[in-house]
Amino acid sequence: MNTQNYLDPHQRHDFVYLFDVTCGNPNGDPDNGGLPRVDPETMDGLVSDVCIKRKIRNWVDVVYGTQDRYKIYVQDKGIALNELHDRAYTALKITSTGSRQKAEEVEHVRAWMCENFFDIRMLGAVMTTGTNCGQVHGPFQVTFAESLDAIRPLDLAITRVAITQPGTDKVTMMGRKAIVPYALYRGYGYYSPSYARKMGVTAEDMQVFWQAFSLMWDLDRSAARGTLTLRGLHVFSHENPLGCARAETLLQRVMAKRNDNVEIPQRLSDYTIAIDQSPLPHGVTYNDLLTVDFYADLPTKIQAVG
Numbered sequence: 001m002n003t004q005n006y007l008d009p010h011q012r013h014d015f016v017y018l019f020d021v022t023c024g025n026p027n028g029d030p031d032n033g034g035l036p037r038v039d040p041e042t043m044d045g046l047v048s049d050v051c052i053k054r055k056i057r058n059w060v061d062v063v064y065g066t067q068d069r070y071k072i073y074v075q076d077k078g079i080a081l082n083e084l085h086d087r088a089y090t091a092l093k094i095t096s097t098g099s100r101q102k103a104e105e106v107e108h109v110r111a112w113m114c115e116n117f118f119d120i121r122m123l124g125a126v127m128t129t130g131t132n133c134g135q136v137h138g139p140f141q142v143t144f145a146e147s148l149d150a151i152r153p154l155d156l157a158i159t160r161v162a163i164t165q166p167g168t169d170k171v172t173m174m175g176r177k178a179i180v181p182y183a184l185y186r187g188y189g190y191y192s193p194s195y196a197r198k199m200g201v202t203a204e205d206m207q208v209f210w211q212a213f214s215l216m217w218d219l220d221r222s223a224a225r226g227t228l229t230l231r232g233l234h235v236f237s238h239e240n241p242l243g244c245a246r247a248e249t250l251l252q253r254v255m256a257k258r259n260d261n262v263e264i265p266q267r268l269s270d271y272t273i274a275i276d277q278s279p280l281p282h283g284v285t286y287n288d289l290l291t292v293d294f295y296a297d298l299p300t301k302i303q304a305v306g
Contacts, residue, residue: 024226045147085131110134139196145187244283
């Protein structure tokens, strides 16, 4: 459908996202030496929700981070969270802390944090460390992504000529690199307008979120990750903020299946991705955001990465 219901912060949205990796590690597991995350029972590949949210935060920070309402709270730049909490207290001229704090004061600083930090407003945050700014349940939630088939991670030996210790006779040194030759992943996301209303989420915020989800894969490039590509972003929007149908019945309409003649998938064409074209429940609309040109509204100036 050619609608822009996905930009309405007052509607409920359920979505499916599909992406694939070629010769890369989409999400290393620190408990397993940085190897690609897997379900140990099925050997299906996993990518954590935290990994997906990190990509969203990084993209918004680079593209919109200079704007007041689009600062990023959870950063990877060594900025202490309590320093950001202190900004709210300073801006609101609140001096009471600890047991002397009043509930309405905490609510004021919580609202200030929501207004100024995009990821708090959209993804939520626990801000009770040190200087108390309360807790926020974000309206957008994403799940772990799981590969459609079992993956076969490779732990490859590599050589390097950069010597770390002086005085060594070695010309090269050995290292390791873990990759997934190919895998197609599927994950889910949900947006609750009841939480969004408390956060003051706007249509502009929704536009930025979908921009980030669509374009962050091209920003987050590295040799270790190989080629990560978004292959589908399917959004079901409900006129009723409580929903017009069960989420799982809508999300199951997006079907991805390995082709019958393929034993080991090696490329996207080894899968068939289809959408159930039967009539949607009353009050539900569908949008394929992979067809939306989110580049058209990008700013011409951005921050440096890192």
